[in-house]
Amino acid sequence: xxxxxxxxxxxxxxxxxxxxxxxxxxxxxxxxxxxxxxxxxxxxxxxxxxxxxxxxxxxxxxxxxxxxxxxxxxxxxxxxxxxxxxxxxxxxxxxxxxxxxxxxxxxxxxxxxxxxxxxxxxxxxxxxxxxxxxxxxxxxxxxxxxxxxxxxxxxxxxxxxxxxxxxxxxxxxxxxxxxxxxxxxxxxxxxxxxxxxxxxxxxxxxxxxxxxxxxxxxxxxxxxxxxxxxxxxxxxxxxxxxxxxxxxxxxxxxxxxxxxxxxxxxxxxxxxxxxxxxxxxxxxxxxxxxxxxxxxxxxxx
Amino acid sequence: xxxxxxxxxxxxxxxxxxxxxxxxxxxxxxxxxxxxxxxxxxxxxxxxxxxxxxxxxxxxxxxxxxxxxxxxxxxxxxxxxxxxxxxxxxxxxxxxxxxxxxxxxxxxxxxxxxxxxxxxxxxxxxxxxxxxxxxxxxxxxxxxxxxxxxxxxxxxxxxxxxxxxxxxxxxxxxxxxxxxxxxxxxxxxxxxxxxxxxxxxxxxxxxxxxxxxxxxxxxxxxxx
Numbered sequence: 001x002x003x004x005x006x007x008x009x010x011x012x013x014x015x016x017x018x019x020x021x022x023x024x025x026x027x028x029x030x031x032x033x034x035x036x037x038x039x040x041x042x043x044x045x046x047x048x049x050x051x052x053x054x055x056x057x058x059x060x061x062x063x064x065x066x067x068x069x070x071x072x073x074x075x076x077x078x079x080x081x082x083x084x085x086x087x088x089x090x091x092x093x094x095x096x097x098x099x100x101x102x103x104x105x106x107x108x109x110x111x112x113x114x115x116x117x118x119x120x121x122x123x124x125x126x127x128x129x130x131x132x133x134x135x136x137x138x139x140x141x142x143x144x145x146x147x148x149x150x151x152x153x154x155x156x157x158x159x160x161x162x163x164x165x166x167x168x169x170x171x172x173x174x175x176x177x178x179x180x181x182x183x184x185x186x187x188x189x190x191x192x193x194x195x196x197x198x199x200x201x202x203x204x205x206x207x208x209x210x211x212x213x214x215x216x217x218x219x220x221x222x223x224x225x226x227x228x229x230x231x232x233x234x235x236x237x238x239x240x241x242x243x244x245x246x247x248x249x250x251x252x253x254x255x256x257x258x259x260x261x262x263x264x265x266x267x268x269x270x271x272x273x274x275x276x277x278x279x280x281x282x283x284x285x286x287x288x289x290x291x292x293x294x295x296x297x298x299x300x301x
Numbered sequence: 302x303x304x305x306x307x308x309x310x311x312x313x314x315x316x317x318x319x320x321x322x323x324x325x326x327x328x329x330x331x332x333x334x335x336x337x338x339x340x341x342x343x344x345x346x347x348x349x350x351x352x353x354x355x356x357x358x359x360x361x362x363x364x365x366x367x368x369x370x371x372x373x374x375x376x377x378x379x380x381x382x383x384x385x386x387x388x389x390x391x392x393x394x395x396x397x398x399x400x401x402x403x404x405x406x407x408x409x410x411x412x413x414x415x416x417x418x419x420x421x422x423x424x425x426x427x428x429x430x431x432x433x434x435x436x437x438x439x440x441x442x443x444x445x446x447x448x449x450x451x452x453x454x455x456x457x458x459x460x461x462x463x464x465x466x467x468x469x470x471x472x473x474x475x476x477x478x479x480x481x482x483x484x485x486x487x488x489x490x491x492x493x494x495x496x497x498x499x500x501x502x503x504x505x506x507x508x509x510x511x512x513x514x515x516x517x518x519x520x521x522x523x524x525x
Contacts, residue, residue, distance in 0.1 A: 051421050077424040084425040090418040094440045104426030149426055 001026050002153065002185045006047050006057040008209075010040070019043055019209035029201030030179050030186045032217075040209040041189045042087065045155045048187070049084050050077035061152050061185065083146030083154040083184075087161070089138060091130040097141050098126040104149035116144045120174070136167040143171070147178050154179065154186040160195065168192075172199055193221065231278040236271050250275060303493045306473055307481035308500060314389070314477055315457040318396040322404040322453045325397065330408035331434065348406075351399045360466025363395050367467065387469045392477075395463045403452040411445025412438065444516045451512040455505050 003024035010017045019040040025031065033041045046052035047067075048059060056069040066075045083104075091100050101113050117123050120140040130138060139159055146154060156175065160168045176199055179186045190196050196203060196217055203220045205213040213220050234252030241247075246266035250257050259277060261269075269275070333345060351359060367386035368374045377383040385391035415438060423433040439446065461479040468475030470484060478497050485494035 049421075049425055051424070077421070078427040078429065080425075082425055084422070086418045086422065088416065088418050090416070090422040092419060092422075092437055092441070103423075103428075106427065145426070 001063065002061050004048065004057065004059040006044070006054045006059070008040075008043065008047060008052070008054045010043060010209075017209050021206075021209070021211060023204065023211070023214070025185075025202065028179075028183060028185055030176070030188065030199055031202045031204065032188045032190050032196045032200035033204045033206055034190060034196060034220075035204075035206035035212075039206040041206055042157055044206070045084070045157050045187065045189060048153065049082045049155055050075060050080050051084075064152075081150070081152040083149045083151035085139075085142045085146050085154075085156045085159040087157045087159070089130075091138060091141055091145075093130055096127050096129060097122060097133070100130065100141055101145050101148055104145060106150070112148060116148055119177075120144050136163050136171070139163060139167075139171060140174070143174060143178070147182065150182075152185060154184045156186065156188040158189050158191065161191065168195065175199065197221070230284045231276060233274060233276050236269055236273045236275055238271055239266055239269060241266075248275075250277060252277065303485075303496045304472075304481075307476050307478045307497070310389075310473070310476065311458055311478040311501075314392055314396060315454045317393050318400060318457045319404075319450055319454045321393065321397050322400060323450065326401070326404035326408050326449060326453075327434070327439070330405045331412050331438070333405065334409050334412035349402050352402050356399065356460070356462025357466055359399060360395065360463040363391075363398070363463070364467045367391055386467055387471060387475060389474055392464060392468045392475055395467050396457045396460060399460060399463050400453045400456045403456045404449040407445045407448040407452065408442070411442035411449075414445075415441055444519050447512055447516060447519075451508055455508050458501065458505060 001024070005022045006019060007021075008019045010019065017038065017040060021040075021044060023031075033044060035041055043052055047054045050066070053074065054067065054069070057067070058065065058069070059067040061081075065071070065073050066080050067073060092103065095103065098113055098117070101116060102108070102110075105112070113126075117126055120143070122137060122140060122144075125133065125137065130141070133141065139162075143156075143159065159175075160171050163171065172195060175186070175188070178184065188199060190199075200217055203213075203215065203217050204211050205220055232252045234250040234257070236248055237251050237256065238249045239246065240249070246261050246263055247258050248261055248266065248269060250259060257277065329344075329348070333341060333348070364386060365371055366373045367377070367384075369378050369384075374386070377385060383390065385394060419437055419441065420433055423437045428436065459479065460477070461483070464475065464477055464480060465483075468477075468480070470476050470480050476484075478501055482494045482497045482501075485491070485497065
C-alpha cells in the first residue's frame with residue numbers, strides 16, 4: 001500500500017509551479033508518471049525519496065509514515081528504504097562496479113552482488129570503474145545498486161531515455177523482472193509511450209504540477225472512441241502551386257509528406273502552421289518492419 | 302654554518318598548522334559549499350580576509366587578543382593557563398587563521414564541483430552525512446585536498462609579518478626560518494641569510510612541483 005498527498009511550490013525564474021498531488025494504490029502495480037517537462041515529475045520522485053522537502057502533506061509506504069507535515073515527521077532519505085535511479089550519472093567514480101553495487105547493502109553479501117552481476121549480464125565487469133562502462137552498462141549498474149538496497153519503493157527517473165531501442169527493451173524487461181520478483185512499489189518517470197504501454201499497470205498524466213488523468217495506460221492514452229481513421233499531426237513546411245493544384249509539404253514526426261489541398265485551404269495556411277492530417281475514406285495498410293529494415297508481411301489492406 | 306633550529310621550527314609549525322586546518326577546513330568548506338543561508342556571505346568574507354589584509358593587521362589584533370591586559374587574554378591566562386603571545390601555540394593559532402583561505406578555497410570549489418547526485422545517491426543508499434563525506438565526497442576530490450594541504454603548508458612556511466607581530470624572535474619558540482633570515486640580514490650575516498633563503502626556496506619549489514605533478518597524474522588517471 002502506498003499513499004501520498006503532497007503540496008509544494010517551486011519558485012522558478014519565469015513562473016512558480018505549484019505541485020498538488022494525491023495518490024494511493026493498494027496493490028503493487030508499476031506506476032508511470034508521464035507529462036511534459038517542468039510538470040513536476042522529478043520533484044515528485046525527489047519528495048518521495050526525501051531529497052526535496054514538501055511544503056505539506058504526507059507519505060505512507062507499506063503502513064510506515066515517511067513524511068507527515070502535521071505530525072512533524074520527516075524521515076531522512078537513508079531511513080526510507082528507497083531505491084533511486086537518477087536521470088544523471090550517479091555511480092561513484094572512485095569505486096568499482098562491484099563496490100558501487102554493494103554500497104547501499106546493509107550487510108555484506110558477496111553472493112547477492114554476484115547474482116545481480118549475472119542478472120545484469122555484467123559478470124566480467126565487476127572490477128571495472130564506471131568511467132570505462134558504456135551508457136547501457138552504467139544504467140544497469142545504477143539499477144542493480146538501487147535493487148540491492150532492498151527498497152520498498154523503487155523510483156526511476158527516466159532511466160532509459162538516453163539508450164537506443166534495443167538496450168531499452170532489455171532494461172525494461174529487467175525493471176519488470178525486479179519489480180515482480182522483489183514485490184516492489186515502482187514509480188517510473190517516462191516520456192516514451194511504447195515504454196509506458198509495455199511496463200506500466202497504471203499511469204499518472206501530470207501537467208503543471210497536477211494530475212490531469214490517472215488510470216490504466218489504455219484508459220489514459222487510448223480512450224478516444226475507436227475508429228479506423230488515420231490521423232497525425234505535423235507542421236507545414238511549404239505551400240506550392242503545381243499547375244492547377246495546391247500542394248502543401250508537411251513534416252509529421254520525421255517524415256515529410258506532400259498533400260494536395262484546395263485553393264481556399266492553401267490560402268488559409270502558411271508555413272509553420274500546425275495541422276492535423278487525416279484520412280477517412282480508405283483503410284490504411286499496416287506492414288511490420290523486420291529487422292533488416294525491409295517491409296514484412298502485410299496485415300491489412 | 303647556520304643553526305638548523307629555525308628550519309625545524311618552521312617545518313613543525315607548518316605541519317601542525319596544516320593538520321589543524323584540514324580538520325577545520327573540511328567541515329567549514331562543505332558548509333560553505335552546500336548551505337544557503339544569509340550568514341554564508343559573512344563567513345566567506347571572514348575566511349577570505351587574510352588574503353587582503355596586511356599580515357600586520359591580523360598580527361596586531363591577535364596580539365591585543367592574546368595580551369593579558371585584555372579580557373580574552375586574561376581569560377586564557379587565568380582560566381586555561383594559556384599564554385599565547387610570544388609562544389609556539391600562539392603562532393599556531395595565528396598561522397591557522399592566516400592560512401585559512403588557502404585551505405578552505407580549494408576545498409570549497411572541490412565540493413562545489415562534485416555533481417550533486419553523488420551526494421544524493423549516497424543519502425538514498427542509506428549513508429549519513431559523515432559517511433557520505435568520508436566515503437564518497439573526499440575520495441572524489443583528491444586534487445582539491447592535495448591543493449589545500451600543500452598551499453596551506455607552503456603558505457605557513459612563507460609567513461613573516463604575523464609571526465613577527467605576535468611571536469617575536471625567541472630561539473626555539475617562535476624563531477622560524479623567515480624571521481631568522483630577517484635577523485641575519487639585520488646583523489649583516491648575508492651568507493647565513495642566503496643559506497636559510499636558499500633552503501626555503503628549494504623546499505617550496507619542490508613541494509609545489511610534486512603537487513602539480515601528482516595532480517596532473519590524478520587528472521590523467523580519471524580519464525579512460
